[in-house]
Amino acid sequence: xxxxxxxxxxxxxxxxxxxxxxxxxxxxxxxxxxxxxxxxxxxxxxxxxxxxxxxxxxxxxxxxxxxxxxxxxxx
Amino acid sequence: xxxxxxxxxxxxxxxxxxxxxxxxxxxxxxxxxxxxxxxxxxxxxxxxxxxxxxxxxxxxxxxxxxxxxxxxxxx
Numbered sequence: 239x240x241x242x243x244x245x246x247x248x249x250x251x252x253x254x255x256x257x258x259x260x261x262x263x264x265x266x267x268x269x270x271x272x273x274x275x276x277x278x279x280x281x282x283x284x285x286x287x288x289x290x291x292x293x294x295x296x297x298x299x300x301x302x303x304x305x306x307x308x309x310x311x312x313x
Numbered sequence: 314x315x316x317x318x319x320x321x322x323x324x325x326x327x328x329x330x331x332x333x334x335x336x337x338x339x340x341x342x343x344x345x346x347x348x349x350x351x352x353x354x355x356x357x358x359x360x361x362x363x364x365x366x367x368x369x370x371x372x373x374x375x376x377x378x379x380x381x382x383x384x385x386x387x388x
Contacts, residue, residue: 259380302377303379305341
């Protein structure tokens with residue numbers, strides 16, 4: 239059991255990634271932010287993030303990459 | 314003649330770009346920064362930036378993309 243993860247919300251984002259360089263860049267900005275667990279679905283241009291951070295903070299972090307990004311909703 | 318551009322230095326950077334999504338991301342972060350003119354050589358992973366801004370500022374901006382980036386030198 240991981241009590242500190244019970245309240246974490248999982249969020250789905252669109253990020254316009256087209257190659258493994260793109261998904262690698264997203265991986266690095268999210269790891270730099272910290273406090274997140276995530277999965278990247280490159281073919282479908284989706285990023286699933288589990289975090290207690292605001293979705294605005296997560297979206298701004300994704301947009302730092304220079305890629306088009308949108309919040310889709312809770313997952 | 315463009316007198317305000319006479320003192321601008323042109324700088325060469327390596328940025329690990331592998332697709333047009335990558336070079337598009339670099340284009341967007343540099344346009345967002347402003348005060349720069351630049352060319353991107355995607356096959357050779359080079360970005361040439363003409364600007365009065367510090368190279369540290371330019372490099373940090375390039376690194377925001379989450380891509381590996383290094384300053385090569387004046388061009």
